[in-house]
Amino acid sequence: AQTVTQSQPEMSVQEAETVTLSCTYDTSESNYYLFWYKQPPSRQMILVIRQEAYKQQNATENRFSVNFQKAAKSFSLKISDSQLGDTAMYFCAFMKHESNTGNQFYFGTGTSLTVIP
């Protein structure tokens, strides 16, 4: 079974500062994908960034980057130059790689991030 753990229920950051959200996961799979999703008050899940486990290079998307430590099963999200629009719930998610198992997400419990003006 796959589990995803987010140990920070709430975090806050000053506007323009940098913040890091933590995520650990447990799996016996060797190939998989990891994701960070943002859920604003509208409740729609929005993809922030994704990482293929077989890639050693950490993914980056503009102000968002990850620190993927496969051996430690850790997948943290760094948000640089935080903006007020970054205020949302952030979910870490796992997906198996095998094509015959569909594309089911396993989500963590989320971290509520507040950007303070």
Add this chain to the structure above:
Amino acid sequence: DAGVTQSPTHLIKTRGQQVTLRCSPKSGHDTVSWYQQALGQGPQFIFQYYEEEERQRGNFPDRFSGHQFPNYSSELNVNALLLGDSALYLCASSVGTGGYSSGNTIYFGEGSWLTVV
């Protein structure tokens, strides 16, 4: 291009009643997954429909059932509602049931809020 649309947005039901939630996938998508997100929790996978059949199922009782129509839209039915069924129900659409790839982004709808009283 419309994204994933869900209806109704909000609804209130009484314990023991039955409810039907609806989802229209993003144009070009043929696979629909349903997730339950209880307050303060991450989404939990209910099931996935492809080619009008249930392909994968999470750890949910038989009270939760679904259907997919030839136009790829889907319904989630919950019978004998319990107070614990109160949650946000999210629909996600994608292409096929194969493993995630950079060309198969999964899109979420804004969800249906169900309150059971």
